[in-house]
Amino acid sequence: MSGSTITPWVVGNWKMNPMQADASALLQNFKQLLNNQNIVEENCHIGIAPVAIALTAVRDSLKQANRTILTVAQDVSRVAGTGAYTGEISAELLKDNAIDFVLVGHSERREIFDEQPQILNEKVKNALNAGLTVIYCVGESLEQREAGQAEQVVLQQICDIAAVVNAEQWKNIVVAYEPIWAIGTGKTASPEDAQAMHAKIRQGLSQITAEGQNMAILYGGSVKPENAVELAACPDINGALVGGASLNAESFYKIAQAFANTK
Template sequence: MSSSTITPWVVGNWKLNPMRADALQLIEEFKALLQQQSISPEHCHIGVAPTAIALTEVKAQLDDANRKIYTVAQDVSRIAGTGAYTGEVSAELLKDSQIEFVLIGHSERRELFGDNVEILKAKLQNALSAGLTVIYCIGESLEQREQGAAEQVVLQQICDIAAVVKAEQWQNIVVAYEPIWAIGTGKTASPADVQAMHAKIREGLKQITAFGADMAILYGGSVKAENAVELAACPDINGALVGGASLNAESFYQIAKAFAQSK
């Protein structure tokens, strides 16, 4: 499988949004758009990552759509199983609630909540052991990019997790490249710059795992309907992790449509 034949992913990361009534309305609006003009699951995987408190209700509502839409957890505990760990949600509890996908390593978790390499490795190991598919986020800061260290930083973030990923588990990982300076800022790297970084990530993955050529590499960083077509045309950009634009049904639909039509 070449990178051009990988089925793209478009995942909406709602972060700490929205209120319950707005979330339910957003889903209904998105489902209505799919009803009017469906996007084939063979052409694009679609996922939504709501807040933890909304996971099961959102999943139930998405299950009524005219195609598969995955429910994605935004985070998972570094603690496995069950026990006296107030406030935590383990990979096993997600799996038990039929939540099969999880984001790990988002820059907001790294920067605001102290998710260092050891914590991320524990989360990743737990998620993969429980049978979840992981969307693993990587990306450099503006300072690191200006210092010419962007590629080194991003490739190191992949190497950091290699020790805890079993050979066969790499096929259960999707990589999301999110330059930190472009998340929620309205700034976006040029499609050429993103493609160049994705090509480097692809090279790095191929050196680490036999599945490297087949893994989806998503781009996140102020992805909007206005730039989705150009990003989707790049051979090593296999989808998008969408922030703010995923809170608007029409915008999210147009982004998914752009990637579905590009492959």
């Protein structure tokens, strides 16, 4: 069974970009594109994940759009609540600031900042307990793929969080498959390879939770307008986690449009 009836998600991960003036212009351009030709919410959820310092400003700017655009945090603390934890932003603080969505487990957090499963589990648990929706990222390296370990690695990453997610919380998780070798490299998994992995992820999720058939599974890895239509046509690819292309309003709009047109 495919996830083709699931409303797609297109989320722009700005990473450590851009400067304030450029961010403001980017948001204005994107909102204008939606004004010119709207993408209705029923056909596609759209979100933007800015740097932490810009979360509330982006949230306020997006309120002026002609449709809901979600503001997504790029990370969350492994520590819950408030306290003497310099530099941290807890799930409760995000929720208190009307930031209801968060990325957890992005490959850059795993690879560059050495976030191990225990840390990611704490982040997932805290985010869900605070009422956030988690976009949980999974993916394999080129070495793991070439060694024939891609499915094993990705499914293990799914299983890692099962211990901290209760039955009711799975509906508040979106999975993003991002092959590490395709992130920021210009390389993209073929639609056939991406669909095969997404189908395997859905199968794995369905063995863990009754929500498995209803969960959105996004593709991330050099998504751009040129490949979005083909990716959107795959039954188990329910949207995109967009990196570099989300820093261009027209490119990001075209990607969202491609997925919305599958509905």
